[in-house]
Amino acid sequence: MTTSPPLRKAARAVLVDADDRVLLLRYDENGGFWATPGGSLEPGENDTTATLRELHEELGIDEQAVELGVQLAERSKDHLVGGHQVRQVEKYFLARVDAGAVDPARATQPDNIREYRWWTVPDLHRTQETVYPAGLADLVASVRAGRIPQRPVMLG
Numbered sequence: 664m665t666t667s668p669p670l671r672k673a674a675r676a677v678l679v680d681a682d683d684r685v686l687l688l689r690y691d692e693n694g695g696f697w698a699t700p701g702g703s704l705e706p707g708e709n710d711t712t713a714t715l716r717e718l719h720e721e722l723g724i725d726e727q728a729v730e731l732g733v734q735l736a737e738r739s740k741d742h743l744v745g746g747h748q749v750r751q752v753e754k755y756f757l758a759r760v761d762a763g764a765v766d767p768a769r770a771t772q773p774d775n776i777r778e779y780r781w782w783t784v785p786d787l788h789r790t791q792e793t794v795y796p797a798g799l800a801d802l803v804a805s806v807r808a809g810r811i812p813q814r815p816v817m818l819g
Contacts, residue, residue, distance in 0.1 A: 668741055671749040674713040675701025676758040677735055677799070683807040686765065686783040687794065688721065691777055699755065710734070710739060714756050723769030724760060732757035733811060737798045738818040747789040754815070755796070757806060 677699055678686040687697040700721045704713045715726040736755040741748060762781060767773065782790075782806060789798035794800075797819035805812070 668748040668750045671744060671751045672704045673702055673751055673753040674710040674717065675699045675753050675755045676703060676714050676718055676729075676731075677716070677755050677803065677806070678758045678760055679803070679806065680760060680762040680781060682762075682781075682783075683803075684762075684783050685787070686722070686779055686781055686798070689777045690775050692775065694793070696795055697780075697782075697790075698795040699799070701753070701755075703751075710754055710756065713756065718758070718760075719770075720768055720772040721774065722779065723766035723771075724764050728760055728764035730759040732759065734797075734815045736796070736802055736818045737807070737815045740744045753796070755802075755818070757791055757811070772815050 679755045680686070686700065688700055689695065689697050692710045700718055701714060704710070714731060715729060718724040718729060719726060733756070734754050735757050738753045739750060741750050764807060765779070767779065784800060787794060787803065802816065802818070
């Protein structure tokens with residue numbers, strides 16, 4: 664009998680500035696990749712609280728500086744965390760912030776983040792680097808065009 668791995672809930676931010684650029688973080692693991700800020704929910708935490716906490720921990724952003732919006736997307740992926748297989752369910756929330764509010768010097772838990780970069784939609788479409796989640800470029804393009812999904816889209 665096959666059992667499903669334990670569920671791990673995560674909240675992530677599609678962090679957009681006034682120029683409609685999206686902020687991604689670079690990690691060296693698994694050959695290197697770029698991803699949206701965010702992480703797993705702590706016990707008793709909801710998605711909103713977790714998203715704001717992660718933005719502060721990873722990027723030093725004060726929660727008052729963030730305009731947290733709707734859930735744009737969701738992704739489910741089985742992978743290893745601390746040597747244990749989990750099924751991570753990630754919810755992606757639109758978050759708007761002034762680029763100047765990002766202050767990595769104030770980050771309290773930068774984890775294994777190697778750098779951060781603001782990306783335009785054309786940058787995302789052109790890059791040969793690995794960006795998670797798949798489909799992020801099209802999602803950001805929709806947001807930029809004012810087409811916010813009525814229901815969260817499923818990403819690969």
